[in-house]
Amino acid sequence: MQYSDDAPGEDFYDDLKNTGFLTIGTTPGSWRGRPRTIIVLGAQRSGTSMVAGALHHLGVFLGDDFHSPxxxxxxxxxxxKGGSWKTxxxxxxxxxxxxxxxxxxxxxFFYQTRGLGLYGKLTKPLHQVRSVAIHNxxxxxxxxxxxxxxxxFKDVFSIANRNRISMDENIQVEMARAIKAYRWILSIINRLSPDALLVSAEKAVDRKDQFLETLIDYCGLEPSSSQQAAALDFIVRDSRSYLINTKSGISTGQLDVVTRHSIQGWARYKNHEEVATxxxxxxxxxxxxxQANRFRSDLQGQVHSKGTCGFEFSTFDASLLGEGSVVRARVVDDSIDIANSPLEFSVPSDSL
Known part of the structure; x- marks a missing residue:
């Protein structure tokens, strides 16, 4: 294409800008008024929580048991994770x-997920399936x-460095893991040729008005003005809530006892003695x-100055505990379990 010597107009430059968003497959807005399911997919720490949170504020139902951030x-x-296609x-x-x-x-999605690929009829013999995760x-x-x-999408160093800061992970290992995740995602896109909106997380934050307009149009949503305002306010760089709630290692503790009648242990924050939930x-x-505020003499002066960091669950539904049930415990604003968690429950021999 040839251009004249005249200075090009703004439209020319606008066409050359990398907005950071690209729709493939469907025509934006073509699903408006029709039943549909919106799936947010990406490497860990690549902006999936930001997109999902924006959808939530725009009025999209994200499940019965999700939590901010x-x-x-x-x-x-x-x-x-349970491995049952029926469920x-x-x-x-x-x-x-x-x-x-x-x-x-x-x-x-389904990356390192075990079990699901072994249920139901495979389209090919298992040894011919290149990746069980892709099959899942x-x-x-x-x-x-x-x-x-x-x-x-987010650059692999940014992803890895966030995991280094928040999870104390090795930077080289995390960069390799992010690259592997994106190879898997690109394999999915190449196989399915799905309707998809590709998003640069960094540019979505920098141009959040344009991003929200693109997201609403692509998904065929009709949010109210207050919902749009809430979504716009939600999108911020380095959200304090996200940084705090996705950092591992801010607490310590141990899961000690698991019976049908009582589940016990202890937990506390590493850097202060406020009561942990x-x-x-x-x-x-x-x-x-x-709350982990029960007194335990074995912890006093050793783990906690006053020894008031024990916890007990005694009013849970005991019918949920069957042979092989997996029991986990963690402080609610930490992202990893306390020590000795998870535990696999075994029915006492005298109960069989």
Missing amino acids: VFEDLRMGAAI VREVIGDYDGRHEVWGYKRPV FLRFHQQLRSPLYVVT VALFINDVEVGRT
Whole structure:
């Protein structure tokens, strides 16, 4: 293409700008008024929580059991980790029946997920399936009603450095892991040729008005002005809530006792003695919270100055504990479990 010697207009320069957003597959807005499912996909720490949070503020249902600032539905996550396609289909069917539009966010979808690829009929013999994780994802994709994908991208050093800061991970290992995750994501895109909005997380924050306009148009949403304002306010660089709640290692503790009648342990913050709140999970489903403020003489002066950091759960549904049930505990604003968690429950021999 040849251009005249005249100075080009603004439209010329606008066309050359990298907005950081690209829609592939569908025509933006073509799904408006039709049932659909919005899937947020990306490497860990690549901006998936930012996109999912924006969708939440725009009025999109993200599941029965999600929590800010991560916005990942624990109910769907437990079904996936449990390895049962029947349960996954039940969750999808429930959400489809209740919501014309709903979404789910999961970084590196089915990446390192075990079990699901071994259920049901494979399209090829297992030894011919290049990646069980890819097979899992393709099968999940087939269960979804008119899936629309939002795929986030961030430079691999930024991702790795965030994991170094928040998770005390090795920078080289994390860069390699991010590259591996993006190879997996590109394999999915190449195989499916899905309807997708590709998003640069950095540019989405820098141009959040334009990003929200693109996201709303692509997903066919019709948010109110107050919802748009809330979504706009939500998108900030280095959100303090996200940084605090996704940092590992701010607490310490131990899961000591797991019976049908009582689950006990201790937990405290590393740098201060404010009372910590502990969340209890059975088979990756949160079943209760309690404060770690019970006195334990064995901890006094050793772990805690006053010894008041013990906890006990005694009012949970004991029927949830079966042979092999996985019990986990962690401080609610930490991202990793306390020591000795998870524990696998064994039914006492005298109960058999």
